[in-house]
Amino acid sequence: GAVVSQHPSRVICKSGTSVKIECRSLDFQATTMFWYRQFPKKSLMLMATSNEGSKATYEQGVEKDKFLINHASLTLSTLTVTSAHPEDSSFYICSALREASYNEQFFGPGTRLTVL
Amino acid sequence: GENVEQHPSTLSVQEGDSAVIKCTYSDSASNYFPWYKQELGKRPQLIIDIRSNVGEKKDQRIAVTLNKTAKHFSLHITETQPEDSAVYFCAAYTNDYKLSFGAGTTVTVRA
Numbered sequence: 001g002a003v004v005s006q007h008p009s010r011v012i013c014k015s016g017t018s019v020k021i022e023c024r025s026l027d028f029q030a031t032t033m034f035w036y037r038q039f040p041k042k043s044l045m046l047m048a049t050s051n052e053g054s055k056a057t058y059e060q061g062v063e064k065d066k067f068l069i070n071h072a073s074l075t076l077s078t079l080t081v082t083s084a085h086p087e088d089s090s091f092y093i094c095s096a097l098r099e100a101s102y103n104e105q106f107f108g109p110g111t112r113l114t115v116l
Numbered sequence: 117g118e119n120v121e122q123h124p125s126t127l128s129v130q131e132g133d134s135a136v137i138k139c140t141y142s143d144s145a146s147n148y149f150p151w152y153k154q155e156l157g158k159r160p161q162l163i164i165d166i167r168s169n170v171g172e173k174k175d176q177r178i179a180v181t182l183n184k185t186a187k188h189f190s191l192h193i194t195e196t197q198p199e200d201s202a203v204y205f206c207a208a209y210t211n212d213y214k215l216s217f218g219a220g221t222t223v224t225v226r227a
Binding site for chain 2: 032034042043044045046049091093095097102103104105107108109110112
């Protein structure tokens with residue numbers, strides 16, 4: 001099956017710092033990746049669609065200057081949480097769209113962000 | 117946009133019994149309906165999916181049914197086992213490949 005990795009798996013940072021999360025498709029190329037946020041005991045909420053070679057598209061209510069997305073290659077998308085605050089603490093999950101698999105989304109293992 | 121509703125929010129079943137989770141969706145253009153199982157702190161895992169040109173799909177103890185007219189789809193787990201305990205999410209998407217998730221169902225299988 002298709003494999004998607006995320007790094008780091010856990011990160012603890014101080015308020016005001018920026019944190020970068022990487023999402024990689026290891027064995028397939030992904031023109032499109034997605035970033036989700038999940039609060040405890042809640043569902044996954046789509047934050048943005050990451051498009052290789054072009055700007056990300058953000059869902060309503062998601063600040064693009066707060067959550068910077070870069071999709072510089074067909075196997076890597078990054079999410080940078082800028083000037084993180086405690087309310088940004090959450091589980092961030094990426095997924096990569098695999099066209100050869102009827103456009104199924106393959107999820108990364110997630111990144112637990114804790115902002116002190 | 118798509119709105120997916122999921123019921124029940126929690127479900128407790130005796131081992132060996134069946135579990136049924138139901139979802140409705142709002143966008144008639146939705147054409148792909150996956151179901152995910154998520155354990156605490158882990159990624160969602162696809163357990164079964166169905167496309168709009170099919171009414172039912174089965175994979176061992178798991179089955180999914182789709183009623184396009186009524187815009188609802190259901191997950192059926194038979195002969196439940198303790199390892200089936202997890203949170204289950206239904207989802208739907210249209211041609212833009214954005215997944216809209218249901219709120220989730222916490223399934224507990226009692227031994």
